Amino acid sequence: MSGPVVTALGGGHGLSATLTALRFVTDEITAVVTVADDGGSSGRLRDEFGVLPPGDLRMALAALCSDTEWGHTWRDVLQHRFAGDGPLGGHALGNLLIVALWELHEDPVAGLDLVGRLLQANGRVLPAAAAPLVIEADVSGLDAGDPTARRVVRGQAQVARTPGTVEAVRLDPADPPAYPESVAAIRAADWVVLGPGSWFTSVTTHLLVPEVREALEVTRARRLLVLNLEPASGETEGFDAARHVQSLAEMAPRLRLDAVLADPAAVEDEGALAEQAARLGAELHLSPVSRRGAPGQHDPLRYAAALRDILYSPRPAR
Known part of the structure; x- marks a missing residue:
């Protein structure tokens, strides 16, 4: 089959769903996995x-x-x-x-x-990194007496199930070394796919590894962000799809995207999402990728069809 060279970033079930779908699209797949669990x-x-x-x-x-x-x-x-x-x-x-x-x-x-x-x-x-990572988050809403007060929540498992609002995330160590093979895979790809998955503890964690973030910023590859089927859940309670893209831009201001893929059932405001995507240079693609009758689960064939349409699209003239 061959096909475009794709490097997929993420972790957990979200990355697994992407890899399962990508196998219908290309033989050239590398997964770069977060190591903060x-x-x-x-x-x-x-x-x-x-x-x-x-x-x-x-x-x-x-x-x-x-x-x-x-x-x-x-x-x-x-x-x-x-x-x-x-x-x-x-x-x-x-x-x-x-x-x-x-x-x-x-x-x-x-x-x-x-x-x-x-x-x-x-x-x-x-x-993604050569050492185990520790995620720290500043979380508000944990103090009933002062909802705006922030507390530090430490550890991937704790951040993933916090009942508060994640305001900022960082890594310990703050400047972890990346695996050279991972950086090379991002730089050599035709497409880099980021997401879906737990937003702060699987997806955007990659942006906190300096060498990985730099590789994402300078790669010749086109960049696709895949949004979650259930945006406002767990650590992103209260986030809609547009807020996810906005938070990505805040974490990595120099990062540009080429495409954003979302299931229309998971988008509350298409206009707001398209606007946020355009600010990062991306075109919004709305395509049903969930299982019929199970909206929180990816359908491998529907997801693969949506990926195929994007990954095989001609590179726009500059």
Whole structure:
């Protein structure tokens, strides 16, 4: 099939949905995954072994598995999660496998590539940063006596489920090193896809890694932002689609976009969203990408069709 060279940035279920859809569009896929997760199995392994959190990396690899009995079998093995309250309870087997490979190989990317070979993956998975990241957020609305007062909420898991309003986010360390392979993949792509996913803890986290943000700003690739199917949920409670794009511009003023994709059912004010997209140089594309009867879930084929229409469009003359 071949197709455009695409680098997809994100984490968790949002990135997994994008990778699943991209497999219908192109063979040239690289996933660059955030490494800020500190909850569940990933958080436990991160704390115990001092490694990158493997969970989002595992999910991206599983999404790229070959469409064969072999690929599906090993995908299911990787995704298998142990039950019970014992030491293995809650751990995904793929997380343990990835950490074991990291103990055998000094370079984490080499371990991820080996898992990719096991899955016969249609693409490559890379971490965004070379060290585990800690997200800190200034959150308002947590003090009933003073709704405008801000508190610092620390950790991806805590920020993702905060009941307050996220006012600002940052990383600790503030200037983490990026993986050279990830920066190179962003610079060499035809298209870079950002999102969907948890806005502050998966999507825009990439903009807080200086070398990744710079690569996004200077790449020759065209840039596509995919908005969430449920904009006003979790850490972005009260945000509409236009506010998401506005916050992206505030975090990375030099970043330009070429396209913004949104499901029309998730857009309250098309005019406001188109205006915010235009401020970043982007054209707004409205296309149904959710499952019929399940508006919060992506339909792989509908999502792939929307991506195909954008990624195969001719580059406009300058």
